Amino acid sequence: MRNSLAWVGAIFTTVYLSGFTWFIFDRLPQLQTMELNSVGDFLAGAFGPIAFFWLILGFMQQGAELRLSSEGLRMQADELKASVQQQTALVEAQKVTLENHERSLEPLLEVEYKESNITAGLETDWFHVVDRGGYCRNVTAQFFGAGEYMHPMAVQPLAKDNPQPFRNTSNLHILNQYRLSIAYEKVNGVQGVQHFQLFKHPTETGVSFAIS
Numbered sequence: 260m261r262n263s264l265a266w267v268g269a270i271f272t273t274v275y276l277s278g279f280t281w282f283i284f285d286r287l288p289q290l291q292t293m294e295l296n297s298v299g300d301f302l303a304g305a306f307g308p309i310a311f312f313w314l315i316l317g318f319m320q321q322g323a324e325l326r327l328s329s330e331g332l333r334m335q336a337d338e339l340k341a342s343v344q345q346q347t348a349l350v351e352a353q354k355v356t357l358e359n360h361e362r363s364l365e366p367l368l369e370v371e372y373k374e375s376n377i378t379a380g381l382e383t384d385w386f387h388v389v390d391r392g393g394y395c396r397n398v399t400a401q402f403f404g405a406g407e408y409m410h411p412m413a414v415q416p417l418a419k420d421n422p423q424p425f426r427n428t429s430n431l432h433i434l435n436q437y438r439l440s441i442a443y444e445k446v447n448g449v450q451g452v453q454h455f456q457l458f459k460h461p462t463e464t465g466v467s468f469a470i471s
Contacts (some may be wrong), residue, residue, distance in 0.1 A: 266321040329455070364445045366417060367392035368453050383426050384459075384468070388441060390417035395443035396453070400425040402457075404437035417443070433459050433466060 373385045388400065394417065401411035410428040417423060431437060439455040458469040 262392045280363050308421075344389075345402040361447075364393040364447055364449075365451070366390045366395045366443060366445070366453070368417075368441055370439065370441075370455050370457075370468065370470050371422075377468055378426075382430055384431050384466075385424055385426050386468075387424055388414060388417065390419055392419065393445060394418055396444055397442075397444040398423070399436070399442050401440050401442075402427055402431065402437050403440065405432060405435050414441070429455075433461055435459055439470075 290385050332361045369386045369389045369391060371389065373387055375382060375384045377383065386397075386400075396416040398414040398417055399411040400414050402409045407429060414426055415423040417429065434459075437457045437459070439457055440452055441455070442450070442452040444450055456471045459466060460469065
């Protein structure tokens with residue numbers, strides 16, 4: 260665009276100056292007798308069209324450059340928008356990956372009732388906790404219910420499919436509902452807890468627990 264306008268301007272200027280030279284060639288003696296202010300007016304009138312024409316070309320060139328600049332800005336905006344969308348998708352993918360990783364570290368605990376006996380004068384109910392998920396440590400088991408405080412009991416670290424025993428630290432009465440909370444620390448240092456509902460009931464051979 261710039262080159263084409265320059266060529267148009269050069270051709271017009273050449274043609275105009277050629278015609279102007281031909282037009283005033285026979286009138287040069289008159290210019291010599293004219294006053295300076297009249298010569299200035301003459302030259303202003305003679306070269307005014309060329310100046311005006313180049314002014315128009317300058318506006319056209321500026322308009323073309325502004326259009327190119329606007330197009331460049333629009334393309335940059337589109338690229339920035341696409342980059343933002345890609346970054347957003349990447350962040351979402353990383354978020355899903357982190358969530359999946361967190362879920363892979365989460366223990367999946369199961370509690371099973373094993374037996375009851377008398378230990379040091381306390382009716383002791385023994386349970387096993389089995390981890391079907393990620394390894395956890397600093398495990399404690401604590402019963403709640405019957406309006407009394409029951410001390411938590413430390414449990415060995417839980418590896419996958421490796422059951423560990425624990426017991427009650429206070430009497431669990433028949434036909435009472437209890438809540439069992441098993442707290443732990445995952446391998447990434449995050450603390451967690453899982454809860455179970457226990458109901459102690461008599462059976463033909465002794466007692467048992469309904470666990471959910």
